[in-house]
Amino acid sequence: METVAACAATGGAHLRGHVTLPPSPDWRSAFPSLGQRVNGHPLVYLDTAATALRPTPVIDALVRFYRGDNANPSAGLHTLARRAHAEMEGARAIVARFIGARDPLEVSFTRGTTEGLNLVATAWGDANVREGDEIVIGMAEHASNMLPWRYLARRTGARVVTFGVADDGLPLLDDLTRKVTARTRVVAFSHVSNVLGMINPAREMCAIARGPGRIVVIDGAQSVPHLADDVGDLGCDFLAFSSHKMLGPMGVGALWGRRELLESMAPYQAGSNMAHDVDLTTEVLSEGGLKYSAGTPNAAGAIGLAAAIVFLEAIGRPAIATHEQAVTRHMLQRLGGLPGVRLLGAPDASRRIPVFAFVAEGRTPTDLVRALDAEGIAIRAGDLASLPLLQRYGVRAAARASCYLYTTTDDVDRFADALTRAMRA
Numbered sequence: 106m107e108t109v110a111a112c113a114a115t116g117g118a119h120l121r122g123h124v125t126l127p128p129s130p131d132w133r134s135a136f137p138s139l140g141q142r143v144n145g146h147p148l149v150y151l152d153t154a155a156t157a158l159r160p161t162p163v164i165d166a167l168v169r170f171y172r173g174d175n176a177n178p179s180a181g182l183h184t185l186a187r188r189a190h191a192e193m194e195g196a197r198a199i200v201a202r203f204i205g206a207r208d209p210l211e212v213s214f215t216r217g218t219t220e221g222l223n224l225v226a227t228a229w230g231d232a233n234v235r236e237g238d239e240i241v242i243g244m245a246e247h248a249s250n251m252l253p254w255r256y257l258a259r260r261t262g263a264r265v266v267t268f269g270v271a272d273d274g275l276p277l278l279d280d281l282t283r284k285v286t287a288r289t290r291v292v293a294f295s296h297v298s299n300v301l302g303m304i305n306p307a308r309e310m311c312a313i314a315r316g317p318g319r320i321v322v323i324d325g326a327q328s329v330p331h332l333a334d335d336v337g338d339l340g341c342d343f344l345a346f347s348s349h350k351m352l353g354p355m356g357v358g359a360l361w362g363r364r365e366l367l368e369s370m371a372p373y374q375a376g377s378n379m380a381h382d383v384d385l386t387t388e389v390l391s392e393g394g395l396k397y398s399a400g401t402p403n404a405a406g407a408i409g410l411a412a413a414i415v416f417l418e419a420i421g422r423p424a425i426a427t428h429e430q431a432v433t434r435h436m437l438q439r440l441g442g443l444p445g446v447r448l449l450g451a452p453d454a455s456r457r458i459p460v461f462a463f464v465a466e467g468r469t470p471t472d473l474v475r476a477l478d479a480e481g482i483a484i485r486a487g488d489l490a491s492l493p494l495l496q497r498y499g500v501r502a503a504a505r506a507s508c509y510l511y512t513t514t515d516d517v518d519r520f521a522d523a524l525t526r527a528m529r530a
């Protein structure tokens with residue numbers, strides 16, 4: 106019988122064989138949706154922070170699974186079931202390697218960042234957080250890294266305490282240091298803000314936050330796609346992220362957790378697969394991350410996520426970083442030259458991923474979305490699920506342009522020119 110360890114040992118080599126290298130340096134040709142016109146114009150897609158585009162190898166991986174392996178994964182049954190199992194466990198190994206985890210069993214497939222954070226808040230929080238305890242989060246958090254902790258606090262009688270953000274958008278480390286006390290059970294923060302794109306000093310923050318009887322949780326929704334966080338280096342206890350923000354399919358993501366914590370926590374949901382030998386009164390729980398995956402898994406999603414990782418690795422983190430830095434510098438220069446446009450966060454390319462929230466004098470963020478959409482340019486606007494952070498900057502809504510490896514400086518120019526026209530109209 107194939108075991109998780111045996112599948113993991115291949116490192117998902119079978120999957121790598123199916124993912125062809127993008128025709129370097131033209132990565133854009135791998136993204137079919139970029140070929141379309143929107144409202145009569147070639148699409149400029151600047152909404153990656155909400156969800157990224159998918160390259161052909163990821164779409165092919167999903168189609169291949171459903172056309173070929175299409176079986177409920179099982180290690181010891183018929184050929185298709187074994188193949189599906191091997192592909193899925195290979196995917197787990199690829200995810201684990203990508204984030205520097207020592208053991209694939211430290212990775213649990215989830216529906217995304219939101220589910221990963223809820224899983225920790227429920228499975229660890231309900232058992233370990235008591236009345237009078239404190240949960241420390243940043244004021245810059247996305248709603249998905251606020252509400253699971255707020256609900257945990259309501260269930261247990263604990264209190265959520267927030268640490269602040271400086272004008273440049275970076276966390277106030279003094280404030281974090283003050284807020285972490287003997288009462289703190291959880292410290293949760295994002296490595297990169299979905300609004301500001303600022304890269305928080307996550308390793309330093311983990312060092313401040315760590316302590317006995319306490320967990321440190323990182324929301325990696327915006328960082329894993331751009332920085333490929335290394336859990337060994339960060340020093341956190343849990344890292345949650347989403348596939349769809351890193352070229353993979355929607356509806357799947359991963360939670361990494363320290364093995365000893367995963368073993369000690371109660372299951373998040375109960376059902377098939379998270380346990381075996383289930384009789385009328387007893388059951389044997391599955392190991393590590395498998396314990397948190399009740400029911401039939403999103404096998405195609407997990408395989409698609411792994412295909413996205415293989416694609417990212419084929420291009421290489423240094424090449425992506427160099428490209429993103431060039432796009433970021435160009436965007437900062439163009440936005441900086443637009444009178445009436447206020448960028449949120451520091452205009453410092455070296456501390457950012459290419460995500461830019463801004464407000465424009467005399468134009469609501471929704472006005473801007475409409476004006477740009479008419480020219481085939483997709484941006485996002487609203488409270489960006491981060492209202493407390495926007496309020497910190499004196500606004501309740503902002504527009505956001507967000508880029509990835511497929512964004513060009515020409516895209517940035519088309520965006521900035523259209524924004525200039527929208528401001529004049």
Ligand SMILES: Cc1ncc(COP(=O)(O)O)c(C=O)c1O
Pocket residue numbers: 154155216217218219220247249250295297298299324326327347
């Ligand atoms: C920083 C951050 N955290 C959490 C989430 C939630 O991710 P998902 O909706 O994929 O669960 C997002 C999504 O925008 C995000 O940007």
